[in-house]
Amino acid sequence: MKLAFIGGGNMAAALIGGMVKQGIAARDIEVAEISPERCAWLKQQFGVTAGERIADLKAADVIVLAVKPQQMREVLRGLPAPRLTQLMLSIAAGIRAKDISRWLGGHPAVVRAMPNTPSLVGAGIAGLYALPDVTRAQRAAAQQVMEAVGTAVWVDTEAQIDAVTAISGSGPAYVFYFIEALEEAAVELGLNPLAARRLVLHTFNGAARLAMSETVSPAELRARVTSKGGTTEQGLLALDQGAVRQAIVRAAQAAAARAHEMGELFGQDQ
């Protein structure tokens, strides 16, 4: 499968890096990226072709739209739309499939994907949504692209892509935030920064792996750590006093609301 990326920023690099690591040939990936420095970095890092534009866009089986939501309209309006028939796979937050289709002169083959940056290490999770006229083969191609770097799940309504954006698209940032905070605490408690990082990262990795391997709920796993009258109980009490659970729920709600808002703001024609 030949892939053309439009935009070679952070998320595109996570996808491309993950694909190359999984054995997808770098010669099958071409990137259109307006920053010459970024092009040089992409070439050097992954061995892919990168330049201001894609020499033969028609030759790509899938075109991955990986620019910022606010750039999408202008970028799509600049494509030779009537000559393009292949699948457009947009990873942009908020931007609706029908807007992408309209900006491409009524292009029917649009799939929205919401990946995340752990794709770089083959541990991504992506949500997928297809316009009704997307063929079975095109749906399979979209899924294949995302599964090259992790797992993919189809959602039934486009609004659910905003939810996926808030949970797993933005999610790694919430996790990194928690990691940063726990590392800070470790250092304040007297551990050296190197030891702090190792303890925290292994704790996250171990807890995530345990949760994925067990059939019991995270709540049950938490209960198994929490000895009556012990240390964890005091730690969790402080989290509850700080309303951390509610803050996490609010964070996801705020991210989903912004995804919806970006769709409204950047999906308009002027």
Ligand SMILES: NC(=O)C1=CN([C@@H]2O[C@H](COP(=O)(O)OP(=O)(O)OC[C@H]3O[C@@H](n4cnc5c(N)ncnc54)[C@H](O)[C@@H]3O)[C@@H](O)[C@H]2O)C=CC1
């Ligand atoms: N960063 C993340 O974790 C995730 C990002 N996304 C989506 O991916 C898209 C890209 O996000 P990031 O990679 O984070 O942003 P970014 O700013 O790192 O990447 C955007 C890239 O597009 C390039 N660009 C701008 N105009 C262009 C044009 N006309 N032609 C070619 N390249 C152009 C920029 O130079 C930049 O390198 C966004 O729509 C975002 O919503 C989706 C899931 C996760």
Ligand SMILES: O=C(O)[C@@H]1CCC=N1
């Ligand atoms: O922050 C953003 O808008 C993008 C979408 C999901 C993750 N990053």
